[in-house]
């Protein structure tokens with residue numbers, strides 16, 4: 001067993017990496033799940049050509065409706081399931097090419113925090129035992145040292161030493177999420193992927209856990225990919241936000257830029273929906289036409305065109321690329337520059353009641 005060196009992480013980060021390069025680079029990521037019983041080539045296109053970067057110390061948000069592929073990106077990045085295509089590098093190391101000892105070390109530096117802390121912990125093990133498992137798996141410290149590290153980490157995540165001997169059923173959801181976050185941080189990761197870390201918690205707990213994550217990010221110098229369907233979480237936590245729709249990113253921008261000048265109709269609908277929800281109005285009324293199409297057979301052209309109130313004929317015909325829209329803003333909509341005019345006309349005309357809530361929310 002090697003003794004645990006808390007600065008080992010920083011030493012290995014310094015080896016020959018360009019400090020100005022993005023820390024995480026994901027390029028053309030594809031994950032298709034074959035459908036059993038269907039002819040070859042028929043597959044669920046869960047992630048279909050996703051690219052993004054994350055700077056060191058940055059929190060990038062990934063937001064979109066349920067089923068758009070957010071968790072799949074997390075699982076592929078963590079090597080829990082193989083990609084169908086694309087490249088991902090973390091600290092200039094090709095994550096998908098790693099094998100053996102290199103892969104084992106990579107797993108230590110990239111950690112995933114899941115949505116449901118109850119499912120993430122073994123109910124038969126005490127909190128202390130569960131937290132010590134990854135330390136033992138990675139050969140960190142002796143039994144006594146591991147116990148000390150866990151007790152220190154419990155304190156770091158705001159729990160007292162009595163939690164060491166408790167079982168999960170003796171803890172609340174918020175306390176268990178603190179345990180799960182602490183367990184991930186014990187391995188001193190560089191990169192934390194948080195997949196809906198607060199969606200199983202009530203509103204007051206949610207804020208506490210988000211505050212804790214922000215505090216730990218600073219203290220542990222973390223780079224974070226924050227996954228959520230909740231734009232309020234994104235606004236609170238993230239430096240930049242990528243919006244996903246049906247396996248693709250439709251817009252990426254700095255947080256304030258995204259909320260103040262959303263350029264993709266889907267982002268606009270999501271923001272309007274979130275604002276209506278906050279004011280207690282029916283958040284789904286009139287904002288998006290119909291249901292999201294199946295990822296088994298995504299629409300041609302712009303995938304959002306079947307639900308877009310601004311869609312034109314060309315939207316179903318042309319393959320959409322992510323275009324630079326200025327100010328570090330990228331958008332996958334060829335008509336984005338006209339959208340402000342169109343929303344104003346829609347708000348003025350008032351001829352379609354179903355569009356009014358969106359127009360009102362947009363101009364608020």
Ligand SMILES: Nc1ncnc2c1ncn2[C@@H]1O[C@H](COP(=O)(O)OP(=O)(O)OP(=O)(O)O)[C@@H](O)[C@H]1O
Nearest residue numbers: 033044046065066067068069070071072073229295
């Ligand atoms: N193992 C699998 N086999 C087949 N299809 C899958 C598999 N895992 C996910 N999918 C499909 O891939 C699509 C994306 O799922 P994913 O869980 O990544 O979405 P999500 O945005 O994270 O949604 P949620 O927030 O509900 O988890 C969905 O249509 C889902 O049914």
